[in-house]
Amino acid sequence: MTDPTDDPAGTVGDDERVADWPVALSGVTESVVTTLGPNGRWNAAALGLFAGDPVTARTWGNTRTKRNFHRRGEGYVQFVDDPVVFTDAALSRYEVDEPILGEANAWARVTAESIETGTDDGTEWEQWTLEPVDSTVLRTEVPTIDRGFAAVVEATVAASRLGVDGYDESTLRDRLAHYASVVDRAGGPREREALARVREHSNW
Incomplete structure (x- = not known):
């Protein structure tokens, strides 16, 4: 494993070794990816990982993630x-100074x-293929099933x-109302704060 700050600009050589993903992937795994922008800051965005060999992901629209992938050819999942x-990360312009978020449990x-x-x-x-060249697990915890987080x-x-x-607007708003009710019943303080951010960052 290398220190991500050793090469923050994202210059991956052809001879760089291939690493394993730090977690087992199945179905679609939600992640946050940071990519280096032209302003020298790291843009954080949500990214769904489709399990397979190789793992793939899809960007929608002309997002910063898409543009930075084209510029740099890499990122930190x-x-x-x-x-x-x-x-x-999913709904706002979220930029940080370092590639690894303090809240990350693992990264690739x-x-x-x-x-x-x-x-x-x-x-x-x-559509993109994603190949890990370095990875690490930062912390391990006993996993729990949280309906509030899933609803967020x-x-x-x-x-x-x-x-x-x-997409039908009324259908989406009905779904949002349902997810809000789940967070209200089953979520904790962080889930409730996250739902407030959903309202803040969107037209809901």
Whole structure:
């Protein structure tokens, strides 16, 4: 493992070794990815990881993540369990000075290669393969199932689609109301704060 600050600009050589993912991936695993922008700061954004060999991810629209992947060809995929951090990454412009978030439980430095592009209901998307070149586990905890956190994640997805062609506005708002009720019943203080951020960062 290398220190991520040793090469913050993201210059991955062809001869750099391939690493393993720090966690087992299945289905679609939600993560936060940081990518270095032209302003010298790291942009944090939510990124769904599709399990497979290789792991893939899809960016929607002309996002900072997409542009930075094209500029640098890499990023730092991080696994967090703080709903506020995830919400801010999913729905706001979230920039930091260092590539690794303080809330990350594990991270993988990955190369990103574009393999396919397309359009879905008027929104452009781009498919990427992600190959880890370095990774580490920062902390381990006994996993728990938190319905409130799960509802926050789903709320960020629904909120990000408000006003997007191809999605029914009333259906999305009904979903958001349901997720809010789950957070109210089953969430803790961080989940409630995260839901407030969903409202703050979106047109909900």
